[in-house]
Amino acid sequence: MSERVEVHQNILDKNERIAEENRSLFEKKGIFVFNVMSSPGAGKTTFLVETIKRLKDKYRIGVIEGDVSSKVDAERIASTGVPVVQVNTGGACHLDASMIQKALTHLPIDNLDVLIIENVGNLVCPAEWRLGENLKVVLLSIPEGDDKPIKYPLMFSSADILLLTKIDLFSYFNFNIDQVEKIVRGLNSNIKIMKISSITFEGFDEWLNEIERRIEEVRK
Numbered sequence: 001m002s003e004r005v006e007v008h009q010n011i012l013d014k015n016e017r018i019a020e021e022n023r024s025l026f027e028k029k030g031i032f033v034f035n036v037m038s039s040p041g042a043g044k045t046t047f048l049v050e051t052i053k054r055l056k057d058k059y060r061i062g063v064i065e066g067d068v069s070s071k072v073d074a075e076r077i078a079s080t081g082v083p084v085v086q087v088n089t090g091g092a093c094h095l096d097a098s099m100i101q102k103a104l105t106h107l108p109i110d111n112l113d114v115l116i117i118e119n120v121g122n123l124v125c126p127a128e129w130r131l132g133e134n135l136k137v138v139l140l141s142i143p144e145g146d147d148k149p150i151k152y153p154l155m156f157s158s159a160d161i162l163l164l165t166k167i168d169l170f171s172y173f174n175f176n177i178d179q180v181e182k183i184v185r186g187l188n189s190n191i192k193i194m195k196i197s198s199i200t201f202e203g204f205d206e207w208l209n210e211i212e213r214r215i216e217e218v219r220k
């Protein structure tokens with residue numbers, strides 16, 4: 001193994017250890033955690049704002065917002081009234097487990113049922129970095145094109161849920177949903193695939209049922 005490959009492996013091993021510490025802390029505190037990933041602009045923040053509005057009366061929610069720089073997304077999330085911490089990665093294209101561990105010191109973790117992590121917009125790096133979450137959700141928006149699962153297979157093979165977002169724009173784009181479903185199921189036979197719009201709210205009831213079911217499974 002070359003030295004460079006070994007160094008990368010050591011960094012990933014260290015990440016796994018801290019992710020495991022995060023996971024056991026979440027388990028001890030009874031917090032359900034989901035990590036939301038996609039390309040920049042696929043609709044993560046818009047979708048999360050709408051999701052939080054619909055869940056916040058039932059669950060105590062906290063959010064970690066990952067971005068290379070800026071706090072614009074954290075401000076959008078804060079408008080829902082839930083506690084949010086912005087993590088700026090300063091150039092890194094993903095969040096890692098130690099960034100989550102540090103961010104947790106700024107959240108009321110003794111009073112949370114659900115922690116939502118919005119990862120840095122990128123279909124490559126975040127897929128490799130476990131954070132200690134219960135669930136990985138990947139968004140693929142209709143305008144991005146239906147070739148993304150072929151180009152970025154790791155992201156789609158490691159996710160638990162795929163949300164095809166901006167479904168309200170479907171008639172304007174040449175996006176083959178059947179083909180995407182077939183490719184993604186070939187990569188990942190356990191993945192749940194749903195179509196949603198954060199503008200018309202198509203698919204939101206199904207999404208909310210699914211996420212509430214998963215939250216309850218962990219909390220029981």
Ligand SMILES: Nc1nc2c(ncn2[C@@H]2O[C@H](COP(=O)(O)OP(=O)(O)O)[C@@H](O)[C@H]2O)c(=O)[nH]1
Binds near residue numbers: 042043044046121200
């Ligand atoms: N038509 C449509 N636009 C959306 C939808 N969701 C988000 N957008 C728009 O897509 C752009 C990027 O959304 P944003 O939530 O910031 O994406 P993020 O970078 O993944 O967090 C914004 O202009 C949103 O208004 C959707 O379901 N349908």
Ligand SMILES: [Mg+2]
Binds near residue numbers: 044045046073118
């Ligand atoms: Mg965002």
